[in-house]
Amino acid sequence: MEKSRCGCWAVLRRTSSASRDSANAIPRTSTVYDAGGSTNMIVTSCFCRSSIFISCSNKMAAETRYLNASNREMYPPNEARLSSDMPEPPLGENKPKCQLLQFSFQELKSATGNFRPDSILGEGGFGYVFKGWIEENGTAPAKPGSGITVAVKSLKPDGLQGHREWMAEVEFLGQLHHPNLVKLVGCCIEDDQRLLVYEFMTRGSLENHLFRRAVPLPWSNRIKIALGAAKGLAFLHGNRKPVIYRDFKTSNILLDSEYNAKLSDFGLAKAGPQGDKTHVSTRVVGTYGYAAPEYVMTGHLTSKSDVYSFGVVLLEILTGRRSMDKKRPSAEQNLVTWARPHLLDKRKLYQLVDPRLELNYSIKGVQKVSQLAYNCLSRDAKCRPMMDEVVKVLTPLQDLNDLAILSCHSRLYQQGRRKKKPDPAQQRSYAQTKSIRDSPLNTGKQNSK
DSSP, X not given: OOOOSSOOOOOOOOOOOHHHHHHHOEEEEEEEEOTTSSOEEEEEEEEOSSOXXXXXXXXXXXXXXXXXXXOOOOOOGGGOOOOOOOOOOOTXXXXXXXXXXXXXXXXXXXXXXXXXXXXXXXXXXXXXXXXXXXXXXXXXXXXTTXXXXXXXXXXXXXXXXXXXXXXXXXXXXXXXXXXXXXXXXXXXXXXXXXXXXXXXXXXOBHHHHHHSOSSOOOHHHHHHHHHHHHHHHHHHHHXXXXXXXXXXXXXXXXXXXXXXXXEOOOTTOXXXXXXXXXXXXXXOOXXXXXXXXXXXXXXXXXXXXXHHHHHHHHHHHHHOOOSBXXXXXXXXXXXXXXXXXXXXXXXXXXXXXXXXXXXXXXXXXXXXXXXXXXXXXXXXXXXXXXXXXXXXXXXXXGGOOOBHHHHHHHHHHHHHHHHXXXXXXXXXXXXXXXXXXXXXHHHHHHHHO
């Protein structure tokens, strides 16, 4: 295949092989939705190295959506009524201007040390992410530890997400630039290879810091991260051509060395409604536990869908719990269902706070965050705040120093002082004794002795 100058719009084709299919098939039970919205089914299928095709009962051209390890989405059929996606342009047409560096596959292979397993940073629905090094002024590979550190994401040949998601990343991140969006450095397309090159984020994802590390993430860092992520969403929603992120969650919030948050993974991003349109009709994708209820039920996508997802992440930051946790008691498995009723109850609110913080959090900060989360999680999308408003609420919370542990120590100190203070009868007895002892008569008797 001839490589185009932009290098990112050729059609992805795969050939099937019966022998490879049987050798590499992994049975999984998955929920499958068609783009037309008329076919919802649960099937047991084999995820193979070849393309997967499913025949639907209706004669509409159906696009199957499989979402895997990143949990990009599985909704039970009775929870989702899908409406058809907005029509997409044929691959290769309506190309946006590409301002990204164009890497060859060999350059990225060398930059990552031949895609060594020990250079893997993570894995998602798209494929593996590898750590690599490139020269500062160009696409040439550099020795490990020199040049610029990058993250290289490669589409797996048997990946469950495909060329469409790869193009979405290039289209959105290739044109959108903001301090709270991960920078897309370049891309590569050769034959069936699809790779993306990003700036390297030193501290990984918010998910790792909240749920996979023994040391709890400090409250001040949690507020800083929430604010940065909110600014990223506010930028997308307020852009001249609004963008709906559609997959806002802790694993897609990456952190640099200073805990600055940046949104990553734009494979599911969608151009928002413009003009008189109030929503975009689309198939339901995203991650279970984060998606707004009205979007799940109707397929109507708005910026307020992202606001709901932000509210879920705020709850995770506040409680240190996952949005969905099957290991907990049934009443506590869905974080929103469990926590939202108590967010405005001051007696129960502090029982929701991540216990690992051990009172090292701002009292007023917790109150403001809980109120904000409650508003973002409103069942009525119109009652949810705009992301610009969310940014305004979070900004002053960075400077609060009313730590709960200081308040607790102050109360204990005051209680201790009250206990040590003698009662009035003892005070009178002490005063009388002192008066007699200091009396001139008593002093004279002592002197005469």
